[in-house]
Amino acid sequence: QFPGDHVMVLGSGVYRIGSSVEFDWCAVNCIRTLREMGRKTIMVNYNPETVSTDYDMCDRLYFDEISFETVMDIYTMESPSGIILSMGGQLPNNIAMDLHRQQAVILGTSPDSIDSAENRFKFSRLLDTLSINQPRWKELSTVEAALAFCEEAGYPCLIRPSYVLSGAAMNVALNKHELENFLSQATAVSKDYPVVISKFILEAKEIDVDAVARDGEVVCMAVSEHVENAGVHSGDATLVTPPQDLNEETLAKIKSICCAIGRALEVTGPFNIQLIAKDNHLKVIECNARVSRSFPFVSKALDYDFIATATKVIMGEPVEAVDVIAGCGKVAVKVPVFSFSRLHGADVLLGVEMASTGEVACFGEDRYEAYLKAQLSTGFQIPKKNILISIGSFKHKNELIPTMQTLEKLGYQLFASMGTADFYNEHNFKVKSVDWPYEDTEDEHCRNGEQRTI
CATH class of the missing domain: 3.30.470.20 (ATP-grasp fold, B domain)
Incomplete structure (x- = not known):
């Protein structure tokens, strides 16, 4: 029996970096609220680790993939009053326009608006019309145009594909070589949607x-x-x-x-x-x-x-x-x-x-x-005796001086990589420099039994 008055909620799918229990918490709370409102619910998700796939959480559970074809099949069979996409993270948003084209009822924000936010080019253009500031940007059309924009705006630049979760294929390019490499990755991930390049603002x-x-x-x-x-x-x-x-x-x-x-x-x-x-x-x-x-x-x-x-x-x-x-x-x-x-x-x-x-x-x-x-x-332990410090830029080394003074007053023995140790010893700190090669040297007898890499 398919009564046709249920509300369909799409989950977040598999757990991976960027899409985890946070989205399931949202989907579960959505279902609970719907049930408190007296609405019948359908849950579509395919991850046995989630609470949303517990049999007593919803009225009807479809343990199936969250793809356009599967969701549309369930929608046609169940004839729900509508689909809630916004609780499952990126995966449901990715099929919003496809569902919309098939006249599926989407509850909440319209698929056209979802697309205006997800599509980097449309969103950047929208901000321009609203006179809201954003980093300088340009839609990627050719590699030559991208290189010209980065030369003009100045490196570093950020490459941003559309419709991606957790910054997939998003990269900061510091030079021409990196830009060309990252562009090929971004266009592979975002084949059907624009890739936008924007000026990356440091120290913000x-x-x-x-x-x-x-x-x-x-x-x-x-x-x-x-x-x-x-x-x-x-x-x-x-x-x-x-x-x-x-x-x-x-x-x-x-x-x-x-x-x-x-x-x-x-x-x-x-x-x-x-x-x-x-x-x-x-x-x-x-x-x-x-x-x-x-x-x-x-x-x-x-x-x-x-x-x-x-x-x-x-x-x-x-x-x-x-x-x-x-x-x-x-x-x-x-x-x-x-x-x-x-x-x-x-x-x-x-x-x-x-x-x-x-x-x-x-x-x-x-x-x-x-x-x-x-x-x-998280399992972090406050150091009892020794602290190793390795700081990159001159600016960051300077910023850490008050903290270094505090650590010295607390009685810590301070170690640092070569450049960092030189800097702080010049500023009257007692810091022991440590040879910190990037890789272990295999030649044991050269070490005289000492572990060189920390």
């Missing part, structure tokens, strides 16, 4: 905005600051909410930008915006008309269920607009967990493509307490 702060809107009008909003500078993927970054370093003027600008983009895309449901701030200027990097991996974090940190609100909005229920940016008197910090030690040859340097395999969030009276709790929860 990144800000995440998670919001829910109804017919383009924002109902609730959360703002999270990144501890790391822009250029580290938001899934790998340390997030702090409520924001601690943003003044009222900057927050007002962020709200204004968020409301303008929400209206332009006529968002109904959840959406996420990423911005960068430098010298008190804000620029928008991207927008996704779906939940982001930080929705569960902000919902718990601010003690307000963004997913329940988004579900009610999508289903046309009345919802009062609330201001929850300031939180509930506590600071929450989310830190990433990495598996580099288990992956032989893994590159431990973070970049615009996501690498973390988990995360921990903790509350504190202030951000320092919350950050320390979160780090200790």
Whole structure:
């Protein structure tokens, strides 16, 4: 029997870097809210690790792949009142336009608006029409045009494919050779959609905005600051909410930008915006008309269920607009967990493509307490005696001087790679230099029994 009045929710599919339990939390909360509203639910997902595929979670469960053909077959058979795409991360968004072309009823933000946000070229053009600042950009048409743009705008430049999750094939090119190499990767990943090249801004702060809107009008909003500078993927970054370093003027600008983009895309449901701030200027990097991996974090940190609100909005229920940016008197910090030690040859340097395999969030009276709790929860141990330091640029070495003074006062024995040790010894620190070759030398007798590589 197929009664035809169910609401169909698409899950996030397999767990992998960039798409994990955060999206399942959103899908589960969506289903629970629908059931509380008295609606019958259909869940489509194919990951036995998820809670959304528990037999008692929904009224009808389809344990099948989330592809256009499969979803359309289920839709035709079940004749549901509509499909909710925005709770399952990137995978459901990727088939939004295909479902729309087959006249499937999409609940929430329209597929045309989803495409306007996901398609890098359309979104960059939209920001230009709204007079909202963004890094200088150009759509990739030919390699020659890309090279000319990068020469004119200046390196580094960021290559950004459309319709990808966790920064797949997104890269920062520092020179012509890297640009040509990364362009071939990006066009392979994003064959049917444009690849955009934009100027990569160094030493900028990144800000995440998670919001829910109804017919383009924002109902609730959360703002999270990144501890790391822009250029580290938001899934790998340390997030702090409520924001601690943003003044009222900057927050007002962020709200204004968020409301303008929400209206332009006529968002109904959840959406996420990423911005960068430098010298008190804000620029928008991207927008996704779906939940982001930080929705569960902000919902718990601010003690307000963004997913329940988004579900009610999508289903046309009345919802009062609330201001929850300031939180509930506590600071929450989310830190990433990495598996580099288990992956032989893994590159431990973070970049615009996501690498973390988990995360921990903790509350504190202030951000320092919350950050320390979160780090200790990941298995990090506070050093007892020795600390090895290796810092890249002259600017970063300078910035660390006050911290070095604190470490010396605490009685730590400091070690450093050759260049870093030279710098700090010149600044009257007692730092022991360590020969730190990139690879182990196989010649044992040359070492005199000492381990040279740390």
